[in-house]
Amino acid sequence: MSSQRPTLADVAASAGVSVSTASLAFSGAGPIAAATRQRVLDAAQALGYAGPNPLGRQLRRGRSGIVGVIVGDALRRAFRDPVSIQVLDGITSTLGPMGLGVLLIAGPHDPTDPPVDPLVELAAMDVAVMMWGGTTDDPVLSALRRRGIPTVLVEGSRHPDISVIGIADRAGIADVTRQLLGLGHTRIATVTLPFTNDRSEGLVDAARLDALEWELTRRRLDGVFDAGVQPVAIWETPASLVEHGASAARALLAGPDRPTAVVCQSDLLAAGVVLGARELGLQVPQDVSVVGFDGLDLPWFKPDVLTSVAQPLAEKGRAVGREVARLLEGEPPQSLDLPVELVWGTTAGPAPTV
Structure with a gap:
C-alpha cells in the first residue's frame, strides 16, 4: 500500500465520479444527488481521506484565513497588562467562530528595534489589527497600506481609508x-x-x-x-x-x-x-x-x-472582530467610539453627589 496520503482525486476515482463532483460532495454546495454525495463520503472514509486541505481552499478563494494582530509593545509586557488580554480575548472569541486564526506580531518596543517587524511586511494576512493608536505617519500603518491590507486601528486617529474602534x-x-x-x-x-x-x-x-x-x-x-x-x-x-x-x-x-x-x-x-x-x-x-x-x-x-x-474592554475586542468581518465582506471602513463610565472607588476621596 502506498504511504502517500490519499487525495481528492483518489476518492473521486474510487467513487466513480469526477474530481469536481467529489469536491462538491465535501463543500455541500451545488447540484449533486444525495446518493452520489454519500458514495463519495463512503469512499473517502474507506481510503482514510479527511477532506480537502482548508488552507488550500482558503488560498483558492484568495484568502489566508489569518488576521494579523500587531500589539504596541513586547509580548512579555503586553501579556502582563489585563487591558491587552481582555481586548485580545474579545477579538479571538469573535474571529474563531468565523474560522479565522490570529497571528500575533510584536510592535516596536525598543529604540534599537526596526520600526517595522518583518512579519508585517511579509506574513500572509487578510486583515490587520493595530492594537494601539497609530499616527498618520506610523511606519507600521504605512507598510500595511503599501501591501493593500485592510486595517483596523484600536483607539487610533481617524483616517478615511482605515477602520478605527475607539472609546470616549x-x-x-x-x-x-x-x-x-x-x-x-x-x-x-x-x-x-x-x-x-x-x-x-x-x-x-x-x-x-x-x-x-x-x-x-x-x-x-x-x-x-x-x-x-x-x-x-x-x-x-x-x-x-x-x-x-x-x-x-x-x-x-x-x-x-x-x-x-x-x-x-x-x-x-x-x-x-x-x-x-x-x-x-x-x-x-x-x-x-x-x-x-x-x-x-x-x-x-x-x-x-x-x-x-x-x-468596555471585551466589547471593544468584539467590535474589532465584527469590523474585521465587515472588511472581509468588502464593506468600506467605518469608525466607532464606545462609551466609558466613571467608577468611583476608594482612592480619590468622597464620591460626587448626583
Whole structure:
C-alpha cells in the first residue's frame, strides 16, 4: 500500500465520479444527488481521506484565513497588562467562530528595534489589527497600506481609508479631572503612557510635549486640559505597568510642593502610584487622590478599589472582530467610539453627589 496520503482525486476515482463532483460532495454546495454525495463520503472514509486541505481552499478563494494582530509593545509586557488580554480575548472569541486564526506580531518596543517587524511586511494576512493608536505617519500603518491590507486601528486617529474602534477616553478623563477639581484640588499632576516609540521616562518639558506622537496618550492628556487644568507636573512612563506608576509616585510626591491629586492614563499606573505614595508614608486619598483609566478588577489591590474611567474592554475586542468581518465582506471602513463610565472607588476621596 502506498504511504502517500490519499487525495481528492483518489476518492473521486474510487467513487466513480469526477474530481469536481467529489469536491462538491465535501463543500455541500451545488447540484449533486444525495446518493452520489454519500458514495463519495463512503469512499473517502474507506481510503482514510479527511477532506480537502482548508488552507488550500482558503488560498483558492484568495484568502489566508489569518488576521494579523500587531500589539504596541513586547509580548512579555503586553501579556502582563489585563487591558491587552481582555481586548485580545474579545477579538479571538469573535474571529474563531468565523474560522479565522490570529497571528500575533510584536510592535516596536525598543529604540534599537526596526520600526517595522518583518512579519508585517511579509506574513500572509487578510486583515490587520493595530492594537494601539497609530499616527498618520506610523511606519507600521504605512507598510500595511503599501501591501493593500485592510486595517483596523484600536483607539487610533481617524483616517478615511482605515477602520478605527475607539472609546470616549478624552471625555472620560475630562470628567474625572473635573471631579477632582470639585473636591478642591488645585495641584493636579498626570502620569501618562508613552509619548513615542523611544519609551522615555521622566518629567515632560515643553520640548518633549511637542514631540508627542502617540494619539492615545495625546487624547488622554488633552482630557486633562479640557477640564481647565494645567498639570503641575506631567510624568511620562515607558509602559503601562505597576512599577512605572510607583516610580512616578516616588519622583512626584517626595517634595513639599507635591501635587494633591494624580490623574493616571491607566489603572496599572494608578495602582503603582498608590503603592509608591504609601512607600513615602502618604495616605490615599487623605494626602493624595489617585484616579486611573480602564476600570480593571484588581483582586491583589483589595480592599482598595481604584477610582477609574471604565472602558468596555471585551466589547471593544468584539467590535474589532465584527469590523474585521465587515472588511472581509468588502464593506468600506467605518469608525466607532464606545462609551466609558466613571467608577468611583476608594482612592480619590468622597464620591460626587448626583
